[in-house]
Amino acid sequence: MHAIQIPLLMIFPVLAVIGGLKDLTSYTIPNWISLALIAAFVPAALVSGAPLSQIGLCLAVGLGALVLGMGLFAAGWIGGGDGKLLAACALWMGWPGALMFLLYTALAGGALTLAILTLRSGYLAPAVAGAPAWVRRLGATGGDLPYGVAIAIGALAAFPRGTLALAVLG
Template sequence: MQAIQIPLLLAFPVLAVIGGLKDLTSYTIPNWISLTLIAAFFPAALVSGAPLAQIGLCLAVGLGALVIGMGMFAAGWIGGGDGKLLAVCALWLGWPAVMPFILYTGLAGGALTLTILTLRSGFFTPIVAGGPSWLRNLSKDGGDLPYGVAIAIGALAAFPEGALARGILG
């Protein structure tokens, strides 16, 4: 049974990392990442042995995170892809792991912000000038913050505490 459980469970961290990297390099998180995570959640939940109540609670947490993400998007604080990635990560992690996820995401977001501000300070301009285009875009003053990176880091940090991971790993 673990031959099926582990690959399904690994879909979450792999796709979260891909989402974070896509956001870092292009300021976009493709919809296929969120849609694939939603589609993979149900078989992963079933093979992990999660009770129906737990699956329902995960769905409620994911929906709540989607509403919050939509509000943050409407306020201009995050991009639409960031809001969707936040919601699908909350879906996979469930309750109570969503709380450390939010904490880890906030801490990673603070570190990301400080890193980007340092990059944009001008000190690294000679180094960045010869770098890839995505790095030059990150270093531009007034540019956006690829918050999908922080969401992916928060998701990876909270993953072992998540509802589905505890069912298989714990």
């Protein structure tokens, strides 16, 4: 059974990393990443051995995270792709794994903010000037933060405590 469970579980970290890297380099997270995470959740949940009540909690957590993401987007604090990635990742975490996911995401978001502020401070201007276009965009004053990076880091850190990972790996 592990021959099916493990590859299905690995879809999550792979797509989370792709989402974070895509946001870092282009300030966009394509919808297909969040949709693929949602679509892959169904077979992963069914073969994980998690009880249906836990899978139902995963769905509720994902819906709650979607509402949270919509609120953060409406407030202008994150982008729409970030909100969708947050919800899709929370779906895989379930309860109580979502608490660790949100904590790790917040910590990663703080570290990301400090790193970007340092990049934009001017001390690194000579290094940024010769960097690839996406690094120059990150170093531009007044630019947005690619919060998908923090979401991906939070997702990877919390993944071992998520409902599906615990059901498969114990």
